[in-house]
Amino acid sequence: MKLTATTTTDISQHRRQAKRTSLAGFFGGALEYYDMYIYASASALVFSRVFFHDSGATGLLLSLGTYGVAYLARPLGGFLAGHFGDQFGRRNIMIVTLLVMGIATFLIGCLPAYDSIGIFAPILLVVLRLFQGLSVGGEAAGSTSLTLEHAPEGRRALYTSWMINGIWVGYILATLAFLAIATLPEQQLLTWGWRVPFWASALIVILGLIIRRTIEDPEVFTEQKDQIRQAKPPIVELLRHQPKDVIRVVFAAFLIVISSVVPVYGLSYATNVVGIPSNYMLWAAIFGYATALATQPLFAHLSDRIGRKPVLIVGNLIGAAAVWPYFWAIGDANIPMIFVGMFLCITIAFGCTNAVYPAFFSEMFNVRFRVSGMAIGLQLGIVLTGFAPSIIQAVSAANGNAWWPACLFTSAACVISAIAVSTGRETFRTPLEKLGHQPVKERDYEHEQAP
Template sequence: MTTTTEAPSSPKPAGKRSSNQAKRSSLAGFFGGALEYYDMYIYASASALVFSRVFFPDSGATGLLLSLATYGVAYLARPLGGFLAGHFGDRLGRKNVMIATLLVMGIATFLIGCLPAYDTVGILAPILLVVLRLAQGLSVGGEAAGSTSLTLEHAPEGKRGLYTSWMLNGIWVGYILATFAFLAVATLPEDQLLSWGWRLPFWMSAIIVVFGLIIRRTIEEPEAFTDKKANKEIARAPISELLRHQPLDVVRVIFAALLIVISSVVPVYGLTYATNVIGIPSSTMLWAAIFGYATALISQPLFAKLSDRIGRKPVLIAGNLIGAASVWQFFWAVSQANIPMIYLGVFLCITIGFGCANAVYPVFFSEMFNVKFRVSGMAIGLQIGIVLSGFAPSIIQALSTANDNAWWPACVFTTAACLISAIAISTARETHKVPLDQLGSRNL
């Protein structure tokens, strides 16, 4: 009698599994970016349009400056968020950091929508606002580094830029959703807007949190990390090893991160200046912002793919130079209330200039560092450098007020930041063709 033994089912090929995880990590980064920056931008919009009257009603002309300053407060917490995310991401895994940052941001944003106004509880209202804003900063301080590291380590060679760029596209989707949310509530009568209307966009963030958590729970840690962990090669003190082996790369990232200034100056301060000084309707500027974000959804993957072919540095430097020049055209157009030229300025500043830089900086910063402290390196350098971006609107507001509401301080500030970023990027090593296991310090 002949017996046949059924062959055991073969495991799913590693390449197939890796490909699926690369797509999942890109999708998880997309939803995470959408939530983090939906939350950040509804706060930015509220600080420019509403918060001066809800939380600082007795401050007179300085109310707007205080409101914009609370927007910048989150950027003070971002370096601490970077330190925490870096330590735990390099010790415990990238996935855990991604889930934690999503929850912290979602809870903090929902609670902002529940805060009582100054007229109800007095000074406690702005204090609670600042506390929750700091929590948002802690969250976003670790999101980009954790998400980018995870996707980078899953992505196929030669496509790392394209795969990691989807987190940035998520950011623009978050901006678009936030802008639509405020366009909707801005149509309410003023008393309803100031009492409950502004709260709705903050409560709606819970929807994105649910989708993000569902996807992030299905992601596996990349082999580049798990292999180190299995071999007990995980750094006990990632930040200490980072500063011992790659301190110059941290400094490079700090200065290169100044390119992000343009993303807070054009849509945030530009909205403030246009509505409060020039008298352009807020809906007009919000639609211009939506145009820039929507077209960036197309341009960014193309720039990321270009960086996979010709290198990260040329694309990043070009983006900085275009941003440094086009910001002058944008603010001149705003000062003239020339709507078609404002749209052109948004296209040049956001879709092209910042689109180049925004699509590529996460993968470039992450590729600078060794796997043992990759999250720490990117998170710390990025978040220290990005502090200036958070306070850019309030700094420029103060300079503009001191110069008869002039628009040129915004341009000088942005141009200087972009040029410094371009110089820092030019000193770094090109990484687009370097194999994953050879990225970062070669002495480890």
């Protein structure tokens, strides 16, 4: 009878931890991507005039380039988060990433403009943007691994998808913030108005820290923690046992390109080239993000039933096709069709892939180096996402400000991702303790530790 009571208590505690980690992932995703997207919006709308001497096409290109700089730091952030998360715990690294992002974002809101300190303004902007990249580089892998390892069997994608829903909430909050400040007179917008959304991120940091302090590392990790610490560094073990899976994740991560091309470059192209008022594009983005909040858990649940690969592949192929009518609608200034295109690109296509890739990528790797495997592969692949707007801007400018380079670039990225996903193994029915191709065997470590 006592055993039954203890077992019941353990099950109840496990369920509480699973819900807490999902909630922690939700708020972490909301903060990380609220911060990332207010930067994206500011780089498309105001940074070319605040931090760069040239406010024309060159300033816009430089501004979009600083948006991409964070993606250069993300692989390093993934490496650091993977190393410390795999060796010392997922919970600790999640607290660190939250603090780094929050502090960097708040300080961006405090930076003087180019007119005040000259070239030091964009330099400091780039430095803080790099810290944002370091933070977000480890957030997704750490949060996903922690949630996945606490989640009930058969519901891993659904639980990890709440981090992704948090990302969309962050996007919505960021877009609403810029809709609000866009009503300010230009002088106020360029002096203090754009700073308010950056300062407001402090509120999400405080809430996220309160929640993350209550979570614990999962049992599947703590049971092997001592062995992990005595073994070689996680990156060494990762490249020894699962190098092909790291490469697979790099190319599969191209699916995320659509998330920067459609809302970020689409906003820039619509407002700066076509002349569509920014509020139409911002409301279209909010529409896409809000409806994705409903579709993403459904797609995640579907992948828990039929598998990760079918949902990911179909989502990529829909995205490869849907981006064409979306940019045609922007080029034609057809507002209703812009909303339809946003729905197809973000709510449906990216909703499919975005809800499922965290579980799929994380499930590829053994618990001993799960954070490292997902973080490094994902962040190397996502570099393309960060520089997509500036690459497309350069090609478009060389071709009479055409919109087709955005479509061609995105379609190619989606097709490559679909091919990479198709080469992987299906993991949705694999028990947690058996995840990871060529699992690390105890005798490997015993041999390595032998004198």
